[in-house]
Amino acid sequence: MKIAIMGAMSEEIEPILKEVKEYKVSKVADNNYYECNYAGHDLVIAYSKIGKVFSALSATIMCERFGAKCMLFSGVAGAINPNLKIGDLIVATKLAQHDLDITAFGHEYGYVPEGSVYIETDATLRALAQKVAKEQNIELKEGIIATGDQFVADESRVEWIRDNFDADALEMEGASVAVVCDALGVDLFVLRAISDSADMDAGFDFDEFLCSSAKVSASFILKMVENIDSYK
Numbered sequence: 017m018k019i020a021i022m023g024a025m026s027e028e029i030e031p032i033l034k035e036v037k038e039y040k041v042s043k044v045a046d047n048n049y050y051e052c053n054y055a056g057h058d059l060v061i062a063y064s065k066i067g068k069v070f071s072a073l074s075a076t077i078m079c080e081r082f083g084a085k086c087m088l089f090s091g092v093a094g095a096i097n098p099n100l101k102i103g104d105l106i107v108a109t110k111l112a113q114h115d116l117d118i119t120a121f122g123h124e125y126g127y128v129p130e131g132s133v134y135i136e137t138d139a140t141l142r143a144l145a146q147k148v149a150k151e152q153n154i155e156l157k158e159g160i161i162a163t164g165d166q167f168v169a170d171e172s173r174v175e176w177i178r179d180n181f182d183a184d185a186l187e188m189e190g191a192s193v194a195v196v197c198d199a200l201g202v203d204l205f206v207l208r209a210i211s212d213s214a215d216m217d218a219g220f221d222f223d224e225f226l227c228s229s230a231k232v233s234a235s236f237i238l239k240m241v242e243n244i245d246s247y248k
């Protein structure tokens with residue numbers, strides 16, 4: 017089974033490429049895709065560039081062109097839940113698009129007809145992650161992740177997203193990848209390490225902690241791959 021590992025930024029994927037060491041590079045639709053074998057599994061690895069459109073494009077290519085049947089997303093997020101501190105890991109139980117708004121037609125925020133506000137991630141992959149975390153003595157929190165095409169650095173926007181989506185963390189790609197995986201029948205796991213609190217210091221904190229938090233997430237994703245045999 018081909019496994020996709022995806023991030024949005026090079027900083028989120030470089031630690032993984034460094035660890036797998038050898039790979040074949042292909043260019044599709046102006047982006048690089050890295051194929052390799054790691055721990056007995058065929059992988060396709062890529063960073064999409066930031067945001068919902070680029071991430072949906074890359075996720076589609078990884079599934080349709082490269083045949084991935086399982087998608088592991090790795091990256092960083094801004095914390096909404098005050099229990100989440102910089103470097104903490106959060107696994108998405110479900111994801112929503114906080115910037116999707118056709119409320120003018122009486123719909124809820126995040127909803128489009130024939131879609132749904134939330135898309136759930138794969139419960140078996142989440143359970144595997146908790147098992148791996150327990151064995152490695154790593155704390156893995158779970159929660160709702162909200163996605164939008166905005167770098168949020170504003171406490172009132174954070175409160176709005178929390179109040180409308182009950183979200184614990186926010187980022188810019190997870191829900192769009194979830195839409196793609198859901199439509200294509202691909203199992204999805206989304207892991208994020210906290211880089212900031214989406215407040216007025218978020219820009220500074222993001223620059224400061226992007227690399228260290230991205231490494232925390234990437235290293236756990238590789239541990240997942242090493243243990244993925246027991247899944248399904």
Ligand code: ADE
Pocket residue numbers: 092093094166167168169186187188211212213214215218222
């Ligand atoms: N990813 C990490 N921090 C973020 C923030 N504050 N807003 C959006 N995406 C993020």
